[in-house]
Amino acid sequence: MTSGSRGKINQLAKFATVGVMNTAVDLVVFSALVYGLGAASALAQTISYLCGFLNSYVWNRSWTFRTGKRASAGELLRFGIVNAVSFGVSMAVLLGMEKGLGFSPLAAKLVSIVASLAANYAGSKLWVFREPQRKQEEA
Numbered sequence: 001m002t003s004g005s006r007g008k009i010n011q012l013a014k015f016a017t018v019g020v021m022n023t024a025v026d027l028v029v030f031s032a033l034v035y036g037l038g039a040a041s042a043l044a045q046t047i048s049y050l051c052g053f054l055n056s057y058v059w060n061r062s063w064t065f066r067t068g069k070r071a072s073a074g075e076l077l078r079f080g081i082v083n084a085v086s087f088g089v090s091m092a093v094l095l096g097m098e099k100g101l102g103f104s105p106l107a108a109k110l111v112s113i114v115a116s117l118a119a120n121y122a123g124s125k126l127w128v129f130r131e132p133q134r135k136q137e138e139a
Contacts, residue, residue: 015060021059023113025048026048029044029048029051030109034105034106041094041095041098042091056083060124065128065129079124082123082128083120086117086120086123087116089112089115090113093115094111097111
């Protein structure tokens with residue numbers, strides 16, 4: 001295995017670790033709001049997702065995708081767009097499963113997490129924190 005392959009596997013493992021942390025933050029806040037305070041699932045989803053969003057940016061920016069440069073407005077905007085799309089995916093799955101298919105809020109939330117993580121990883125890896133392509137030297 002080359003050092004480049006190990007680096008990519010390490011980065012994916014870090015992203016997965018941050019994803020688990022985000023999921024825990026999201027799920028705990030969602031459950032506390034729905035089951036502890038009686039909040040509607042859509043409101044709880046919005047708040048819990050925002051908490052996961054903030055956790056995600058801090059950890060992925062500083063640990064997973066270390067770029068060695070300061071965060072830019074463009075990067076933050078891309079991160080926000082990817083997370084808005086991911087939020088839309090999670091909300092559609094959550095409400096579709098809960099309201100449309102009759103699943104419990106928690107069961108619908110668990111499925112929405114999987115859909116959201118897939119959308120978020122693809123956007124983060126391919127657009128937000130992408131490594132700049134190295135220019136090939138002409139011989």
